[in-house]
Amino acid sequence: MSTIIMSACWPMQGMSAAQKAVLISLADQANDDGYCWPSVKTITMRTCLSERAVQRAIRWLELAGILRSSERSGTSTVYQLTPAAYAPPPEMPPVPVAPRGVPVTPPPPPQWHPTPAPVAPKPSMNHQLNRKEPKDKRVAAPAFAVPDWINRTHWDAWHSCAKRKKATDAQKQMAVDKLDAWRREGVDHAAALESAAIAGWQGLFKPDAVPEAGRRSGSRQPANTHKHAGAAAAIFDGVWE
Incomplete structure (x- = not known):
């Protein structure tokens, strides 16, 4: 040594x-x-x-x-x-010794400052951006289709009555079917609908089968009267004479 x-x-x-x-x-x-x-x-x-x-x-x-x-x-x-x-190189600092069998961990990469966020738009623009598009309005159900052979004025007048205002489409279709059946039988279905509209009835009645309530209320009588209507009128005329 x-x-x-x-x-x-x-x-x-x-x-x-x-x-x-x-x-x-x-x-x-x-x-x-x-x-x-x-x-x-x-x-x-x-x-x-x-x-x-x-x-x-x-x-x-x-x-x-x-x-x-x-x-x-x-x-x-x-x-x-x-x-x-001896002149230690400034760019090579002493390397720390790692334990046997343990790899040396390299130094972490330099931390860069993130790029500044863009300037937020003006409040008015934010309001426009945040405004939600209006939702589609609920599509209304189509109105009940009244056949052409039914007088629409009498039909609307009948359903303006208090007893018919809440009629469903199914109930309206049943009324149309009944009027159509009478029309095929030769019954004056127009007179039946007109009488129901005038009297404010909830249902439909054949012109020869008008309810007693309708006759007592003084409502207009259908064109085709009951087959005993003439005899009844003669009896009443005789009583009042």
Whole structure:
């Protein structure tokens, strides 16, 4: 061991513990001229570092100018320590030594400030953007279709009565079917509808079957009277005479 080389290497700073351990191990084996030729395995055993950590430390020491290495054919590498030329590179800070078998985690990437968000539009524009489109109005059901052969005026007048205002389409269709059946039988269906509209009846009646309530109320009588209407009129005329 060369005390000159060792005394020059001990005070050196600006390196990691692994790099300093490899440097002291080489200095401990160097002669007065700074030459030594230990194997990487020997340095690993002396420093308790992994082979990869030893190799990284040797490369750093070479870049710092404190160590030179040369290969000898068929033998190990020859190292020469040059403490006077030590100049740690500013762009290569000491590398921390990771535990054996644990990979070194690279430093995180630089954090860039996000691009500022665009200026929000004016409140009036926000109001227009946030305004919801009106929903489609509910489509009204189609009105009940009255056949052409029915007098629409009499039909509307009949359904304006209090008893017929709430008639459903199904009930209206039943009334149309009844009038159609009478029309096919030759019954005066128009007179039946007109009588129902005038008297305000809820239902339809054949002209020869007018309800007693309708006759007592003084409503207009249908054109085709009951077959006993003439006899009844004669009897009443005789009574009143």
